[in-house]
Amino acid sequence: MRWDRLFDDLEAQLAAQARLELDAEVAERTRTERSKITLGARLAGALGCSLVVRLRGGTVVRGQLADSGDGWLLLAEEGGRQQLVATTAVLGVSGLGRPRDDTRARRFAIGSALRGISRDRRAVVVVDVDGGTVHGTIDAVGADAFDIAEHPLDSPRRAEHLRGERVIPFAAVAVISSS
Structure with missing residues (x-):
């Protein structure tokens, strides 16, 4: 039982980290695109x-x-x-x-x-x-x-x-x- 919770917790941490990285990439791309607007x-x-x-x-x-x-x-x-x-x-x-x-x-x-x-x-x-x-x-x-x-x-x-x-x-x- 404890192993299942540990693996679920690790999986949730990885998913959260992936979401943060995706959000950061989207924000950076948005800033880059805005910088091209005259x-x-x-x-x-x-x-x-x-x-x-x-x-x-x-x-x-x-x-x-x-x-x-x-x-x-x-x-x-x-x-x-x-x-x-x-x-x-x-x-x-x-x-x-x-x-x-x-x-x-x-x-x-x-x-x-x-x-x-x-x-x-x-x-x-x-x-x-x-x-x-x-x-x-x-x-x-x-x-x-x-x-x-x-x-x-x-x-x-x-x-x-x-x-x-x-x-x-x-x-x-x-x-x-x-x-």
């Missing part, structure tokens, strides 16, 4: 979510995630205002939820998104990573910077309204808003 992948999986994004320079933007791509995300506010956010300026995001495997971000970078805004000829507000702002219309987009014609938001881009022109590096952009 912010872009998290954003792509959060389309439609309401986000609060804190940016360098103290700017905070809010809105529903409408789109995302390589180095950018697009937030839409209820009033129709859209904000193109450079992910290099992001300090934190609230509202992302758990990562999903079934979505992919757009592959085009922020320069392509800026070219689309430039084609629309819509007045924008550019907030830089230090919190400074520029109002105007994006005239041209290069490989790593864009030209903006500065004018009041409530005035069309015409010679009599121009205050100047500025070149802004992509790396300096925190958010670009349009109404």
